[in-house]
Amino acid sequence: MDLIDRWLDRAIGLTTIVGLVAVGLMMAHITIDVVGKFVFSSPVPATITLVSNYYMVVVAFLPLALAERRNSHISVEVLTEQFPSRVQHHIAGWTYLLSACVFGLMTYRAFHDAMNNMDIGSFIMEQGTKVLIWPPHFMLPLGTGLMVLVLLAKFARYLTGRGQIIPPKLIPEVD
Template identity: 25%
Template structure:
């Protein structure tokens, strides 16, 4: 395993652990908030919807790289499954190249957006908390996803099986 792959495995493992914690918090919050809606109690938490949104963004962004590494994303290959292996490798290489560039740009732009939010001092609507750290987390998730795609592109280019 190359040095780049070791870094990628480490980063994906850390993000998956943090994403798993976020899922647990999200589920706990949603469950507690639902129970608080019982007619006798009627004491829901005002910021639950906003917090679930923040946690959901973290869960999704942190899972992207790990899911790509395991090849668990949905693939529609009705046309390409009939192609020869060489043609499939070329198409995969083109796909990895384009998606790497796309998601690297997405990561960069999300980071830039986080910087703008940070400089403006904008806070969330309900809880009135700063939320630019969550935006930075999403940018990190996309960056690690881009790194995973780069590794897949290099493996494809070298002719190794993914």
């Protein structure tokens, strides 16, 4: 399990860095577009398309595994908090498997859609600029696929009695 944890840490760390770079590039791109539009009357072509089809997809889907690894996803425990801790533990353990199945189906479908978009060469025309939009479709199966691996690792820890994966400190927390 330690080898798997190290591999997951590296993969999640890499996708986190890509997500951080995407946020920085998106902020710079939008700033340059606004300055160009209002100061020079010349906006950057295809900004809306690039932000919504590239940056936002990376920012939304690549950090999914990081949030799961840190146990940071939103959970509502109105009913289960009334159960004994042993029952809560088993519910949480089997929830990992159920969630892995759901995200596995999402990964399969997203990869299928990404391949279809690549095959037809999906693009959008904005302000006379042709922007290919099929490449970011592969970010969704990448993010959800990594999420599946984290959930399966957590389920394996549950089955072996080794508990949950201890969330690593991939990004230092700010006080």
